[in-house]
Amino acid sequence: MQIGVISDIHSNIVALEAVLRELEEERPEKILCAGDLVGYYPFPDETVSRVRDVEALCVLGNHDFGLITDTPREFNRMAKRALDWNRRNLSEENLVYLEELPETRRLIIDDLDTFIAHGSPNHPIDEYIWKEDIDEEFLNRSFETIPDVVILGHTHRPYVQIIGETVCLNPGSVGQPRDGDSRASFAVIDTESYEVEIRRVEYEIDWVAEETEEYLPRQLAERLYEGR
Template sequence: MKIGVISDVHSNSVALDAVLSQPDIQSADTIYCVGDLVGYYSRPNEVVERIREERIPSVMGNHDSAVVESTPSSFSLHAKRAADWNRRSLTERNLEFLDALPLKIREFVNDRDLLVVHGSPKNPLSEYIFKEDVDELFLDFYFDVPPEVIILGHTHHPFAKVVRDTLVVNPGSVGQPRDRDPRASYGIIDLDSLNCQIHRVEYDIEKIATDTSQELPKALSDRLYEGR
């Protein structure tokens, strides 16, 4: 059984559409979204509606929480402006959808114990977990009995790593990659072999950048071309 994993779309429906059009993710048995559907860019309604239409199970990210509730003071000026603009732009129905997102999903999929959380298992909204943080101490700190698959987001840096008998995956960011590769990032997990492949796909950056710069700081659009 194979599952697709996407994260950190950030109101970039152009990148999301490109990812969801890929044959390998279309043929996946299911897809999970690891939060931050909104924020930063100018098409929040299109993103939320596509996630809803595709019935993609999703968790809440820190930008989703900021848009639904109130923007944290820790946000950068540009992130705050984008969150506030997204909040004003979303339909009531889409805001209600975001508000109802769970902080975690933990369930058995194909007899595999799977956890999906945006940040970390104990701080699902705000803690960053990078590849170098994932080791046996990581498993022992966060779990009495670790799940077999842990899917994280938030960092915008993709990785897949096996520690003991646990596969830890961050699919990277669909809508705002930060690993100096501007292509949208996603993952395909093979639950039978406990293996994950990270994939990249080009999309029309100019389209979302032009649209965003009409409403939000140009710096948000500019960073898309460099993947930072």
């Protein structure tokens, strides 16, 4: 069975569509999303609707949480402005969808015990977990019963870390990569071979940048080209 894994879309519908086209070739049984559907870019309603269309199993990210509550004080000026704009341009139906997202999910997929959070198991909304943070101690501290697969987001940087019999992964960011590669990032899990592949796909950054500059800070558009 093939499983698609996405995260940190951040209202970038163009990048999301490019990723979904790539995933169509894999014919995944499920798509899992580690949060942050909204924020930064100017297509919040289209993005949430599309995620719902493909019936992705999502968790709540920190930007999603900020949109349905109050924009966090610790957000920088650009992030605050974008999130406030996203809130004003999201339908009531999609707002309710975000409000109902769980902070974590734990489910069995093709006999694999799978855990999903945006941040970390203990602080699912906003803790950054980097590849070097993941070791046996991290797993023992985070879980009473250690899953087969741990999926996290938030860092916007993809990785796969194998600890014993547990595969830990971050699919990177669909909508705003920060690892120096401007292409949208996602992952594919093969549940039979127990392998994970990080994938990248190009999309029309120019179009997203133009739309972003019309409504939101220019710096948000510029960083798409730099993958940072």
